[in-house]
Amino acid sequence: MKKRSPKGYYETVPLIRDSKEFFEFINFRDINLWPIFANEVYRIYCKKPHKSYMGILKSIIISLFFPEKKLPKKDFQNKILATYFKPRSDHRNFVMAALADFKKNELCLIDPFKDNAGSYLHVFKFSFPSIKKIIRIVKYFNKSGLIKHYKKYYWMMIFLTYRAFRQVEWFENIIKNQPPKAIVCFSPATTFEEMVLTQVAKKYEIPTFAMQHGPFNDLSEEVFVPLITCENMQSDYILVWGKSSADVIGSYIDADQIILAGNPKYIYKKNINRHSNKLINGTLFLDETSKRQNSLQSNINLIKITKKFIDNNKEICIQVKIHPLDKLDNYKGLLNHERITVVDKGLSVKELLDCSDFILVHNTAVASESLFYGIPVLRYKDSGYGQFWRDFDTFSSPEELTKLLSAMQEKGNYNKLMKEYNKVLMNFFYFEKDTKVSKIYYNKINQAIERYYEKRFHSKK
Numbered sequence: 099m100k101k102r103s104p105k106g107y108y109e110t111v112p113l114i115r116d117s118k119e120f121f122e123f124i125n126f127r128d129i130n131l132w133p134i135f136a137n138e139v140y141r142i143y144c145k146k147p148h149k150s151y152m153g154i155l156k157s158i159i160i161s162l163f164f165p166e167k168k169l170p171k172k173d174f175q176n177k178i179l180a181t182y183f184k185p186r187s188d189h190r191n192f193v194m195a196a197l198a199d200f201k202k203n204e205l206c207l208i209d210p211f212k213d214n215a216g217s218y219l220h221v222f223k224f225s226f227p228s229i230k231k232i233i234r235i236v237k238y239f240n241k242s243g244l245i246k247h248y249k250k251y252y253w254m255m256i257f258l259t260y261r262a263f264r265q266v267e268w269f270e271n272i273i274k275n276q277p278p279k280a281i282v283c284f285s286p287a288t289t290f291e292e293m294v295l296t297q298v299a300k301k302y303e304i305p306t307f308a309m310q311h312g313p314f315n316d317l318s319e320e321v322f323v324p325l326i327t328c329e330n331m332q333s334d335y336i337l338v339w340g341k342s343s344a345d346v347i348g349s350y351i352d353a354d355q356i357i358l359a360g361n362p363k364y365i366y367k368k369n370i371n372r373h374s375n376k377l378i379n380g381t382l383f384l385d386e387t388s389k390r391q392n393s394l395q396s397n398i399n400l401i402k403i404t405k406k407f408i409d410n411n412k413e414i415c416i417q418v419k420i421h422p423l424d425k426l427d428n429y430k431g432l433l434n435h436e437r438i439t440v441v442d443k444g445l446s447v448k449e450l451l452d453c454s455d456f457i458l459v460h461n462t463a464v465a466s467e468s469l470f471y472g473i474p475v476l477r478y479k480d481s482g483y484g485q486f487w488r489d490f491d492t493f494s495s496p497e498e499l500t501k502l503l504s505a506m507q508e509k510g511n512y513n514k515l516m517k518e519y520n521k522v523l524m525n526f527f528y529f530e531k532d533t534k535v536s537k538i539y540y541n542k543i544n545q546a547i548e549r550y551y552e553k554r555f556h557s558k559k
Contacts, residue, residue, distance in 0.1 A: 099411075113143050113247040119244045121213050122261070122473045125487035128301055129266050131259070133286075134293045136330040138258060142251055153252045161257035162232075165264035167291065168209040169272075173441035174206035178543070183291045186422065189311075195362035196309060196337070199540035206278075227260070235259050241339070262294060269298040272512045278304060280547045285311040287330050296332050307543060307551040308333035310361075312463045313486060313526075314346040332493045335546050337539065340527045342486075357542050358528040360535040364470065375507050376473065377455040378413045387428065392481070394428060396460055400478045401432050404458060406496035408437050417441045419450055421462070449486075456503060466526050469519045474506045487522045491515065 117139040121132040149157065167183070178200065182193045190212065197205060198257065210221045220484055239245075245252045281299045283292035286308050296306045331351050335358040338344050344356050382404055387394040401418075408414045417439045420426055426440065433440055443452065447464055451457070456474040459465045461484045468475050476499060477483070479492040491506075493499040505511050530538055 111143060114139055116242070116244060116247060118513065120238075124238060126263055127266050127292075128268065129297045131262055131297075133330045133332045134262050135255075135258070137288050137290070138255070138291075142248060149251070149254070151250070154251065157254050158257045160222065160252075161261035162171040162227050162365060163224055164270050165225065165261040166223045167209060167221050168213075168223045169208055170213045172206050172208065172279050173276065174208075176279050176284055177203070178205040178280045178547075180205055180207045181281040181292055181295060182207065182209045182284045183211075183289050184284065187335065188422070192361075192363060194311065195536060196359075196539045197282070197538040198362070199534070205282075226262070228264075231263055232257075232260055235263070255482065258290075261290075265291060265294040266298060268519065269295045270301075271303055273298060273304065276541070279551075280305045280307065280543070282307040283333070284309050284542065286333055287311070300332065300334070303554060305335070305547050306333040307357075307546070308336045310336065310338045310343055313339070313466050314343040334550060337542070338528075340523045340525060357546060359539050359542055360528040360530075362535040362539065363467070364527055365529075365535065376413070377503055377507055378415060379453065379455045380414065380416045380458060381441075381450045381454040382416050382418045382458040383450075383462050383464045384418065384420050384424060384429075385462045387424050393461075396478070396480055397424075397433060398429070399480065400458065400460055401429060403478070403493075403496050403499065405432075405435055407440070407499045408435065409495060412501060415439070416458070417450065417454075419443075419445065419447075430450060456506070458499075468521050469526070472516060474503065474504055474512075474515060475519075487525075488518075490518060 117135065118132050121135050122130055124131050124377055129450060139266055141529075178198075180193070180197055182190055184190070190209065193207075197207065204398050207348075237251070239256050239259075244255070248255050278299075281295060283289070283296060283306070286292040286296040286306075288311060292308075295307070299306045330349065335355050336347065336351070337357050338347065339361040340358065348356060360452045373542050382400065384397045384400070385393050387397065402415055407417055414438045418433055419441050420429075420443060422443055447467055451464075451468055451471045451473070454471075454473055457464070457468050458476050458478065459468075460478045460480075465475050465477060465486050475491055477486070477489075479489065483492075491502065493502050506515060528538070529535075
């Protein structure tokens, strides 16, 4: 296992250290702004906003004129307020499955993209900008010297700060008017609105929960997303998928903040026996390119290895699934091969796994999902590889890939592999016998809320 980065490792990086000091100093309405901006700052550090000047202008316009989102009129006073602020349906399905056992009189879900008929443009609420606030923020930034770090993103960060100011006021009004019993957010560490809401809720001593967004693993220092999630976990509790995730995030936060809840997409079952002497139909799942500095290059290298691999193995056919947040244009000319098929982004992971004899992955969460399907999960190992489990199914070259797949066609090796995968499953995902995962979420969220208020009551005596 790789040694984890110690808490605060990135505070030694000038850009991140100076940003952290600056946003903590602003402290708007007694709200620490650093966790809200950590995501964007890490992305700038990793050179991953991928914004053209037109993209920066779009971000500025949204921050200036549409800092809030339209929320439907819902009654969540004394209920659990759950939020999902992303347009992706796969993550929405996760949230809905996790909260399925809550009744309407117990929980209220705010989901702007769904509530506004899925229209991206209709989600945003127009408001006239406050010139006074903008001038105040510009003065803060001019004194900070952050222009040397942010460069072309400098004005974008100024107006994102304005957006944060407006959202703090927005959520404060919401919470004051209808104080919820607790707040459950999908991913505060990577979602601007949810982190603002979490920080505001903490100010008003309302218990806050975060869900696990993706797998936590032992990562190289350049992989920034899990570090954001771990180092800047501000929620009172995080609902994690299993023991392996708890072990990783336990290096950053207190153990009593971690709740083993499972992943509602999965019920416990041993993986299916799908042994075959001919493993010929594979699926290559490309990684999200915003995770780290070299993720796009890792994808390109993996494609090149795959092409050489199928050139040397004439029966092999590969279908390629590009990540929903990635673009096909990033791989122009690379996927031209008679035995490579690029599948539609909308095709579900389940559909692809059902028709695959094996899969090729790098750091994608699909690796964990595929463990249930009784197929070899062949993981590309490079400098940015994250270790989900022991390296018994990894490769770094076409030759290693050929050797690995050939070995897995033997029944004895296949059976050993499935036993290993079952062990990984039990470590990766938390299960309770005869209990639905949604029921586990229901029970554990309510138990944590009860503990929170009991502790608060005793502390005020």
